[in-house]
Amino acid sequence: MTLRLKLKHCKFTVFTLGEGEADEFHGHEDVYQVSIQLEGISIMQHEKTQRHTGCPESRMLLSPGQRHRHLAGDGEARILLITIKQNFLKNVIADRLGVPETEVCFVPWGRDSSTKVLVQQVEQLFLRSLCHPLSRMESDEFEWKLVSFLLSIHKGTHSNDWVPTAPPPIEHPSLRKGIEYLHANLSSPITLDDLCKITGISKYHLIRSFQRHVGSTPGRYLRNLRLHTAAQLLRNRNHSITSIAFETGFHSLSAFERAFKSKFGVTPSEYRNMFSV
Structure with a gap:
């Protein structure tokens, strides 16, 4: 049919x-x-x-x-x-x-x-x-x-x-503070406890608030933010792939390459070549 x-x-x-x-x-x-x-x-x-x-x-x-x-x-x-x-x-x-x-x-x-x-x-x-x-x-x-x-x-x-680089508009003031923190500290190791301290919200309510207002969990939002930022940086050949990996918060080049390919379907180097002149 x-x-x-x-x-x-x-x-x-x-x-x-x-x-x-x-x-x-x-x-x-x-x-x-x-x-x-x-x-x-x-x-x-x-x-x-x-x-x-x-x-x-x-x-x-x-x-x-x-x-x-x-x-x-x-x-x-x-x-x-x-x-x-x-x-x-x-x-x-x-x-x-x-x-x-x-x-x-x-x-x-x-x-x-x-x-x-x-x-x-x-x-x-x-x-x-x-x-x-x-x-x-x-x-x-x-x-x-x-x-x-x-x-x-x-x-x-x-x-x-x-793709906008600024945090999305969120009316919830505490949640907005947490999202701004994620954008400002992209290369740092961030835990759920860190976000709870910044927002003053318990883990349970923080996760529920993210899913309600943003459409994903804090961890998934941060992962997507890092990968989208990495994709933008890859289009600039002044940055090496290794430096981009650490600049966007990945602890190793192999972890970055696996995450990037899982998200976009191509490796970071293949992605960069797609946008080469």
């Missing part, structure tokens, strides 16, 4: 591959495409790189001209495709940053809890469209919000200008 929903600039498709089945190895010239595993286990191939995807936090993002395919493993595999027109994504970036339209190339792999948010947004869109046809305004708003969210969570050539 295949589900499809087409808006002006985006298309959403949910399809199923039978056990051992695969689609053709192909590419798209004028669209970006996100692939997300919904059920089962499959192998996703991006050019010459393959990955087993059974984790609900994983996603593959295809830039125009790049080839890919999906291969089902044992049992059926259910996959969501989000297709975005190239010109529309350029328009969103130009509008947000106030710059002329530019080409964007994404890193191919992403893995974080934001993938689940993408899926939830698309599921809600399908449900809304079943109840009543979307108005032009509703459709436009959804597409802009979805693409803006994708640009915020998935790394690419736009990220140096797009």
Whole structure:
């Protein structure tokens, strides 16, 4: 069974591959495409790189001209495709940053809890469209919000200008103090006890407050902050990879490389080469 929903600039498709089945190895010239595993286990191939995807936090993002395919493993595999027109994504970036339209190339792999948010947004869109046809305004708003969210969570050539370096706006005063402390002490070893002293909040309530207001635990927030900062520094060749590892709070180069590859799907050196001129 295949589900499809087409808006002006985006298309959403949910399809199923039978056990051992695969689609053709192909590419798209004028669209970006996100692939997300919904059920089962499959192998996703991006050019010459393959990955087993059974984790609900994983996603593959295809830039125009790049080839890919999906291969089902044992049992059926259910996959969501989000297709975005190239010109529309350029328009969103130009509008947000106030710059002329530019080409964007994404890193191919992403893995974080934001993938689940993408899926939830698309599921809600399908449900809304079943109840009543979307108005032009509703459709436009959804597409802009979805693409803006994708640009915020998935790394690419736009990220140096797009990702904010300041702490996110948090109304909770004690929690804001803790987040500012994390940003200011990124290279230092930070414990949950440290944050409790800074915020005056118990560990239990600190973790619950982070999850409620920020969407993650303190540890995961700090880890993502360190990795995003490292990614920004990697685009500047004045910093060695080893110095970046310690500057962003990793106790060893090997620990940094493992964490970076787990987050972005490529090693720090591979990531740096993607942005070399």
